[in-house]
Ligand SMILES: NC(=O)c1ccc[n+]([C@@H]2O[C@H](COP(=O)([O-])OP(=O)(O)OC[C@H]3O[C@@H](n4cnc5c(N)ncnc54)[C@H](O)[C@@H]3O)[C@@H](O)[C@H]2O)c1
């Protein structure tokens with residue numbers, strides 16, 4: 278008799294009521310933050326098989342070992358660098374669907390390693406697109422909300438009433454322009470490379486019939502995002518804001534607000550966002566040919582407000598009192614170096630994803646920070662104490 282888990286999984290149907298066939302998915306960048314959550318979801322709740330490609334597998338080790346896991350045999354890890362590995366085409370050919378997550382995607386790299394950033398986000402993705410197109414394989418490609426760049430409203434005078442009009446700031450997949458800074462502002466190397474790969478994929482769809490979906494994530498956050506400097510990443514490394522602020526909180530240091538923390542972001546819980554990706558995987562007729570914003574327009578804060586909320590939540594979940602000086606201002610030049618620039622505001626329009634997939638985010642910013650910071654505290658607090666206690670070598 279089939280187990281209740283597997284019979285429940287085999288009875289699953291898509292949004293149009295058709296049974297979902299198990300797929301083989303070539304997931305490139307499966308060992309990263311988003312990949313690890315997607316692998317977890319697909320193993321726990323579906324019957325799909327994953328060929329997981331990455332240079333690292335630390336974040337999915339718990340899904341690969343031991344041999345008696347319920348999904349044993351449905352996920353296999355292939356350690357490879359897509360820059361130079363002849364196995365890539367074969368693995369794409371063996372699959373029904375390719376999901377490409379591989380990228381350099383931390384802002385601290387965009388202006389300091391612009392060549393690596395452009396190669397990673399454009400050149401290295403080219404063979405993936407080509408192999409999918411030539412072999413008639415479906416592609417879900419991860420782009421970014423950064424392709425929108427700055428809002429139209431950011432160019433209006435500070436006191437202009439038009440700044441309050443959503444037409445000047447809400448970001449729509451099929452209408453909003455992509456507004457980047459000058460070439461000296463190398464921050465935009467990432468957004469520009471992502472924009473060009475989006476255009477190439479779109480053109481492959483238009484001219485050669487490639488079946489594609491492009492995902493534009495808006496600040497997905499949660500457990501396993503990036504690294505804590507000096508614990509599971511380089512001491513001098515600068516991860517994305519959730520990990521930067523977590524690191525400050527774990528060490529009892531003030532949180533650093535770049536240029537006063539005035540930029541605005543909308544944060545979505547990784548588990549909500551993964552639901553959207555699962556809908557795309559399992560509803561190709563509704564997802565193919567579309568570009569989807571995936572974010573939570575209800576969770577907007579300035580970076581300063583995010584810092585203040587994280588300080589409160591961390592204190593609640595850890596029992597540790599916040600430092601006397603909870604935040605400090607730092608210039609972007611000091612923090613990121615020459616060539617940094619910023620997106621002012623990022624509110625996703627949700628019309629297309631709502632219409633095609635009926636998806637909506639559920640988790641409030643407070644709740645997602647509570648579960649994420651509980652994880653950060655449990656995972657890192659002891660390790661940080663040891664790092665801090667270590668005598669510094671002369
Ligand atoms: N997390 C977000 O909120 C967010 C927002 C916007 C866009 N994205 C996009 O989503 C994708 C995944 O983001 P993430 O947050 O999981 O990042 P991540 O850095 O955690 O994951 C990327 C993974 O790709 C792997 N990788 C990079 N280059 C590779 C190569 N040449 N060969 C093999 N593997 C390689 C890395 O080792 C890493 O495990 C990226 O394309 C990113 O640009 C993420």
Ligand SMILES: O=C(O)[C@H]1O[C@H](OP(=O)(O)OP(=O)(O)OC[C@H]2O[C@@H](n3ccc(=O)[nH]c3=O)[C@H](O)[C@@H]2O)[C@H](O)[C@@H](O)[C@@H]1O
Pocket residue numbers: 382383384420421422423494495496497516517518519521522533534535536538540542580619620
């Ligand atoms: O997550 C996304 O949707 C996209 O945006 C991110 O870009 P950004 O939001 O600017 O990156 P974060 O590092 O998360 O920074 C958010 C804001 O916090 C600020 N910040 C960051 C770190 C810090 O310690 N202090 C601080 O004030 C930054 O200057 C920025 O204004 C990254 O480019 C990508 O991962 C992704 O494509």
